[in-house]
Amino acid sequence: MAASSSSNVNENIPVFEYKDINTKPFHVGSFRTAWLEKLKPIDYSYEEKYEETEDADFAKEMGIAPETLDELKAICSVDTLRCQAEDESLDTNVVPPDPTLQTLIQRKKKQDYKGTLRIDKISRVDHYQDELESLAVGKRPEDPVDLVPEGEIILSINVLYPAIFERFRYVRPHMTLQMLGSHSLVDLRDAICCISDLQVFGEFSNTPDMAPDFISKDHFKSAFFYFEGVFYNDMRHPECQDMSETTIDWAKTRDFPTFQKAKMEDTRFYDLIVKVGYPYLFCHQGDCEHVVIITDIRLAHKDDCLDRKLYPLLTHKHRVMTRKCAVCHVYIGRWLTTNDPFAPNDPCLFCERCFRMLHYDKKGNKLGQFLAYPYVDPGAFN
């Protein structure tokens, strides 16, 4: 009776599986229902409660007189927290002299140290990257149909870059996306930009102009997500295969719990059972694997971006340095050549112009024997 209902409620309340690391699995839709049950609609609405109604409710609940209420409001107002006199102007960019707070002492040391440096090392790109987070804050749509409804769930998802480079294994470059609960997994899939999608396979030294027709994204459309023992396959197009079948069959022969399958396009985030903070998998192009972590699930707030059309929203993206042409060092490399007698090293990167100038004559004939592959730089999405 009482025991079973409390355990039912508990299943929908996320708790830590390992403290500060990840939670136990829970159903996202039920989590939302649990919150909406506990709150009054005014609590999570985008409007601020009118002060008069709030005061009236408060006075009624506590049974106090209006004079007491006014006095209370004066005591609890934000002005009481002001630490300096009304007319004193304050420069909040500078640590006040003679700080007593430990935080300020530490900060002052850093500030003094920075003052001794001659160059301030914030690059412009880092500055723009920091701003990316707050770019879409508070945006409202023009068409009210596109407004994110109150009580909608917003998920923050980290998609890590594939760990194919050595360096990528020691830091954790990722992109952070914000999604709505009513989005489906295909929306997430389409929002993930990975350079392996743009890669062109094949050797094109004889036909350099045909390269752009063969993007991998169009060729290999299958992909799957793996969340909590369920493989979600992308079956939108007829050429998509069920990539998870191999894994499921393999698992049956070993001592694994049976995995299930589902369709990516039919699953919304509300239907998922996931752990927050736990790594899952996204696999596309057959072997390009990304780790996916859901870092946060919460109710929408009026300061979020409220335009449905802007979701999935990119809030953070790691910047990767691009590699430039070996000749001009100005443009990003587009061609990779091997066995090339013209190139200083093997393999060698060229930008489009330098590549043509060096390897083809004015009529477009190939000069010399070499192999050329179109190259997509990992920093192409910067």
Added chain:
Amino acid sequence: MAQADVEYESDGSGSKAKDRFLKPLVADYEELLGRFQQTESVRFEEFTAVWRNMGFSSVFYGSLAGNEMREFCHLTLTMAFNYFLPPYSFQIRVGGLYLLYGLYHTQLASPKEKIRIALKDWEQIQKFYQDSVNSQHYDAVYIIRKLIAENAVLYTAMPQMLTFRVKKKSQHHKVCEEFRDRPERVKDLISTDMLLEVANIQGHYERLKASVLERSSIAVTKQDLLARLHSCVLEFLHWQDRHENRGDADHLVYAEEKAQQVESSNRAQLLASIKTKSYGCLAEASKSRRHRQVQMDTSISGTGYIKEAPKYHKSRAPSLRARTYKKLCGEGQCTSCLMRTQCFVGCNRAAPPVTLQGG
């Protein structure tokens, strides 16, 4: 082939910023809440008096580049929220609430960083709210209502964003022992419901026994189990109250603290003396490098030490060999040791001296 260069990580949770800001921030909070605890009141006026005294609004001052201000504000609210939940005492929890209110309104990030409330903590907060209403703490109730009404709260799954940082030692919030609530373990175990159930079971047992046997000489439990349990619990609670009021526990704790303080100040002095000896004498740079002369750092915080003038040792300390001899052989001469070049074991003078064989 050279690998693609990647800038150092800066994940959304700002792990590097967090490590740097964490300790002094927690120290500041505990100072503030400690002073609030000493006022022995839960009134907001008292809190703001302490707040103004410490100039706490200035915790956000100082130019923080880029996203650091936002991350810092997020961190302040997250850390402060810990004091709003059990196991802290009611007064500290009210202090935590006021602290959240103060930090939310004095923060310099725009738009304001919100207070994250996880679903699992909502029950506790509701209980706290109910307690405040029942005890007629108008200011606490008003402030909770105000925070919710002005949309200062984000309703989340978990108190912090989780990015599966397993290798990094997670910064568990260390509960400050001085703020902890008095343990209610006995009261929780022997609650009224439990006593009622015990009474029911006992009654049932007695009835069964009476219906089965005529004589009731055997008994599994004592007849007056319930009364004795109850009196035990009451006695314990009274003892707890008396000790708190009389301050016996306080005296014990105080004595302990004093001893610890003496110990720590001794240690601090030792550390300080070592530091001054090593840093006290600085080589003076040559004339051409005088502009790069290393200055002595006089702003060492945290050890709370008294500066000592470095002592100049006229004589060298006795060597290890000399000290060993002195220790093992004592003041007088020991024949057995004199016969050997090295003394390996502590020679027992009661034992007969061992003569060397073979010259």
